[in-house]
Amino acid sequence: AQPAESGGDLVQPGGSLTLSCVVIATTTMMEYYAVGVFRQAAGEEREGIACISGYDGRTRYHKSVKGRFTISRENARKTVYLQMNSLTPNDPAAYRCASVISASRCSLEADWYAYWDQVTQVTVSS
Numbered sequence: 653a654q655p656a657e658s659g660g661d662l663v664q665p666g667g668s669l670t671l672s673c674v675v676i677a678t679t680t681m682m683e684y685y686a687v688g689v690f691r692q693a694a695g696e697e698r699e700g701i702a703c704i705s706g707y708d709g710r711t712r713y714h715k716s717v718k719g720r721f722t723i724s725r726e727n728a729r730k731t732v733y734l735q736m737n738s739l740t741p742n743d744p745a746a747y748r749c750a751s752v753i754s755a756s757r758c759s760l761e762a763d764w765y766a767y768w769d770q771v772t773q774v775t776v777s778s
Contacts (some may be wrong), residue, residue, distance in 0.1 A: 700760030
């Protein structure tokens with residue numbers, strides 16, 4: 653099951669953007685996949701910023717985005733959404749989604765995931 657990502661764009665500071673990750677070619681039901689969202693800015697380490705577990709939809713957030721970003725899922729469409737609000741100049745980065753079979757938990761650690769999508773660039777500029 654490999655995520656496919658869309659929604660990268662240029663947005664002004666304070667603006668909003670929604671990132672969509674489609675988990676394609678699943679070998680089991682979408683409900684059993686946890687999805688994480690990671691980002692890496694130029695010259696920085698990759699960081700996990702949000703994740704959502706499979707069946708029970710538990711979420712976790714990095715402190716840098718908590719209260720501004722919301723991750724959700726629509727299993728019928730095999731899609732996970734990351735709603736990003738109040739974007740700041742610290743948010744521009746290459747964003748990626750990752751997935752793994754996990755019904756009841758998720759992780760902000762990259763090593764935990766099995767499948768990775770392509771990079772989507774998010775730019776915040778006035």
